[in-house]
Amino acid sequence: MTVGQTTGIAIIGCGYVADSYRQCLSLHDRTLRLTGAYDRDAQRLAAYKATWGDHAYASLDAVLADPACSIVLNLTDPESHAAVTEAAIAAGKHVYSEKPLAMTATEASALRDRARAAGVRLASAPCNLLGESLQTAWAAVRAGAIGKALLAYAELDDGMIHRTHYGDWLSRSGKPWPGRGEFETGCTYEHAGYALTIFGAMFGAATRVTSFAALLVPDKQTTPPLAHPAPDFSVGCIEYENGVVARLTNSIVAPYDHRMRIIGETGTLEIREPWDYASPVILRRPGEGRIARLIERRLGGGLGKRLPMARKVPFKGGRGKPTMDFLRGPAELAAAIRDGRPSRLDEDFAVHITEVTEMLQYPERFDRPARVQSRFASIEPMEWAR
Ligand SMILES: NC(=O)c1ccc[n+]([C@@H]2O[C@H](COP(=O)([O-])OP(=O)(O)OC[C@H]3O[C@@H](n4cnc5c(N)ncnc54)[C@H](O)[C@@H]3O)[C@@H](O)[C@H]2O)c1
Numbered sequence: 001m002t003v004g005q006t007t008g009i010a011i012i013g014c015g016y017v018a019d020s021y022r023q024c025l026s027l028h029d030r031t032l033r034l035t036g037a038y039d040r041d042a043q044r045l046a047a048y049k050a051t052w053g054d055h056a057y058a059s060l061d062a063v064l065a066d067p068a069c070s071i072v073l074n075l076t077d078p079e080s081h082a083a084v085t086e087a088a089i090a091a092g093k094h095v096y097s098e099k100p101l102a103m104t105a106t107e108a109s110a111l112r113d114r115a116r117a118a119g120v121r122l123a124s125a126p127c128n129l130l131g132e133s134l135q136t137a138w139a140a141v142r143a144g145a146i147g148k149a150l151l152a153y154a155e156l157d158d159g160m161i162h163r164t165h166y167g168d169w170l171s172r173s174g175k176p177w178p179g180r181g182e183f184e185t186g187c188t189y190e191h192a193g194y195a196l197t198i199f200g201a202m203f204g205a206a207t208r209v210t211s212f213a214a215l216l217v218p219d220k221q222t223t224p225p226l227a228h229p230a231p232d233f234s235v236g237c238i239e240y241e242n243g244v245v246a247r248l249t250n251s252i253v254a255p256y257d258h259r260m261r262i263i264g265e266t267g268t269l270e271i272r273e274p275w276d277y278a279s280p281v282i283l284r285r286p287g288e289g290r291i292a293r294l295i296e297r298r299l300g301g302g303l304g305k306r307l308p309m310a311r312k313v314p315f316k317g318g319r320g321k322p323t324m325d326f327l328r329g330p331a332e333l334a335a336a337i338r339d340g341r342p343s344r345l346d347e348d349f350a351v352h353i354t355e356v357t358e359m360l361q362y363p364e365r366f367d368r369p370a371r372v373q374s375r376f377a378s379i380e381p382m383e384w385a386r
Contacts, residue, residue: 001068006033007334009096010069012060012084013076014039014048016178017098017326019171021075022052024327027315031331035068044175051173060084064091070337071096073330077178078185082107085122089114094121094337096330097350099193105355105374112347121336123343124350127329129197131277135385136310137262137269138202142381145283145307146264149203152246153261154195154274157254158187162220172320183220186230188213188250188361194274195248195260196238196353197345201379202262204241206356209370211236211363216253236360239369248360270301276323281307310385348376 001008011018014037025034036055039045049056057063063072064087072088074081074097082102088095089111101124102108115122128134141149161179169177182190200206213231220226233251240246262269267286273279282304287296295303317323329345336343352374359370 007070008033008035008068009071010035010063011037011073016171016175018075019173020322021326024325028327028331038063047173077181089118096333097124099125101350101354105358108351108354112351122347123333123345126193130328132309132313133279134198135382137281139385147266149244149264151263154248155257155259156191156250157257158252159256161252184228186361187252188234192357193353199246203244205375206238206372208239209359211360234360278313344379352376
């Protein structure tokens with residue numbers, strides 16, 4: 001229910017990421033009101049409630065029957081997304097789903113069609129596209145700071161997670177990071193959206209994808225061994241409607257590197273960490289003279305100029321606090337519903353991102369190169385970045 005400017009939201013799935021969302025709630029206290037949370041694991045729900053004091057629903061049905069909840073935040077594990085989203089749509093709730101919207105493009109399109117038929121809205125994470133850093137980069141591209149955009153490179157390498165002590169990574173309410181699930185879902189399903197959403201906003205729909213994926217470390221030293229380990233490496237080239245070509249690499253094998261570069265005729269924009277709303281945006285000019293070329297070679301890209309942010313980031317991340325405002329996506333959906341306008345992360349966009357992600361992680365399911373079927377309406381920059 002929306003009361004004045006405040007929209008009721010409920011969390012389904014009180015796992016690792018739920019705490020990250022919950023930590024961001026105070027940034028939205030004038031527009032979002034958390035009506036409560038539910039997890040099918042009673043112990044998990046109790047630990048979440050003990051940490052945050054929120055209302056704990058007795059069942060999924062209880063959430064779906066609550067008129068105070070307008071938007072369901074589906075923060076379950078990826079394999080549970082479609083079933084929970086489907087139930088919420090059937091109950092007449094709007095849904096904001098963690099990524100991926102579903103495990104296949106076919107399933108994602110079916111959810112979109114169900115939502116449309118039910119007259120409810122569907123949107124999906126990630127929402128880093130709405131953050132200050134990527135909005136600043138996008139505004140620079142639109143303003144011609146790099147001339148005509150030609151090429152985009154994104155690395156989403158996370159290092160050898162299976163060799164880290166990830167069992168010690170605990171969320172605020174004590175949920176261990178779900179390594180096993182992540183290894184079976186696959187790093188491309190988990191992370192590609194962080195790059196694909198900004199590329200989609202900047203360049204329009206992806207039209208063709210040529211990808212390669214492999215499982216390089218089948219034994220991730222889990223007990224018991226993984227039943228269905230997913231590819232832990234993928235690299236894909238994506239052609240966009242406006243002619244830009246992107247190369248996106250995902251792995252949990254190569255050392256941590258999240259560098260994103262947008263290369264144009266007259267310059268390159270670089271963002272070191274697209275998971276951080278405060279990540280600086282650096283503009284570099286191509287080295288033309290001998291000295292400039294030398295600097296470019298020595299410094300791996302040359303000297304750069306830090307662009308002013310489109311606005312100041314309204315929170316401080318790091319030191320146990322999220323570097324992304326996870327609730328900016330749900331807040332965008334709530335505002336779109338209130339204002340009767342499309343959401344920037346709407347269902348067509350979510351289906352598109354899911355389709356391209358599936359092509360990247362499972363190229364064998366598609367023709368080569370794979371022709372992307374889904375499209376979406378162009379996305380508006382945030383008001384403060386226009
Ligand atoms: N872990 C991270 O750092 C991170 C960061 C960003 C996004 N995400 C995304 O967030 C989502 C959740 O990830 P997580 O790390 O929190 O996983 P998790 O396994 O820690 O938590 C998922 C929770 O959902 C619950 N659940 C599953 N099915 C349910 C159902 N039908 N009804 C009620 N509860 C149900 C589980 O019991 C579990 O507590 C995933 O889509 C993931 O891609 C995770």
